[in-house]
Amino acid sequence: MYQLIKNEGTARRGRFETVHGIVQTPAFMNVGTSAAIKGGISSYDLVDLKCQVELCNTYHLHVRPGDELIRRLGGLHKFMGWERPILTDSGGFQVFSLAKLRKIDEEGVTFSSHVDGKRIFMSPEISMQIQSNLGSTIAMAFDECVENPSTREYSARSCARTTRWLIRCKEEMARLNSLSETINPYQMLFGINQGCVYDDLRIEHMKEIAELDLDGYAIGGLAVGEPAEDMYRIISSVEPHMPANKPRYLMGVGTPGNIIEAVSRGVDLFDCVMPSRNARHGHLNTWSGIRNIMNAKYAEDLSPIDPDCGCPTCQRHSRAYLRHLFKANELLAMRLAVMHNLYFYNTLMERIREALDNGTFKEFHDQYVELLDTRI
Ligand SMILES: [Zn+2]
Incomplete structure (x- = not known):
């Protein structure tokens, strides 16, 4: 449940209520890829560091130690000793960037694990099942991340598939949340806007996914090497079509300057490995x-x-x-x-x-x- 408190221009000051506590926005999510922040930072350190949301990677936890194991141990919050909100990504980005030998079809993606080469199949339903096993606060939709640059034609076809996959994610999440043994029956689902650097595709896709009335919306596929001006232009094009009563998340951004510019264009949530890697x-x-x-x-x-x-x-x-x-x-x-x-x-x-x-x-x-x- 997102409440817009105040605007200054298109910048938004908000309050995002979750089953694991309230997130004051704009906020930066701290990246703990494999259920830990690289650099020896524990969950109790994160409280001292004013972290509101920790982000963990579905793909990494699925490969090791396995989401079924985490479910048997009571879910990711208990496993890490972190009580505040957790956002899990869908695994999509890692499948398209880390994994080898991918094969994409309408059903999903087949690929080899970067750890042991084992064949893995990931689909919208499986991504939701893994994230449900982890019991995160917010699950991200399983989308296709196209390479940048990609042709307009490929980007358009990919957007259409991402929308069809999003509908499957929403249905599967509703089913999982209704089961009695589900760790977090209040798990939220965010959809992801794609469309490469083509403003009209981005806008059209955003309008389509806004109709699905999800818990929040992300802009994906940016900050992958394009000039910052392209990223700012796309945010400004898409923003008017993002529901005002839902949180907005710019994935994988960025430098302090990038964050300030994106806040001024109406973004509420960020994540990036940059502060810990640098x-x-x-x-x-x-x-x-x-x-x-x-x-x-x-x-x-x-x-x-x-x-x-x-x-x-x-x-x-x-x-x-x-x-x-x-x-x-x-x-x-x-x-x-x-x-x-x-x-x-x-x-x-x-x-x-x-x-x-x-x-x-x-x-x-x-x-x-x-x-x-x-x-x-
Ligand atoms: Zn200091």
């Missing part, structure tokens, strides 16, 4: 730009990564110490750096929400949109 390479987000902690100038620098940051790392440790940990290949380097970057992203969203509450988002946008993506 942190593991020593690239740290700060309120004055991106700092590379490996830089020799930090060898004797006793100040925190960011003097304006309240994260557990900045409260206790210096740039000099963190740089040393990276140079010495200590595991603690990863953990401290990832904690900082996730705290930064979650705080970025908090400050965006405050700016929207105060009607000062335009000023916030102008002050930070370029600065936060600049290298120091």
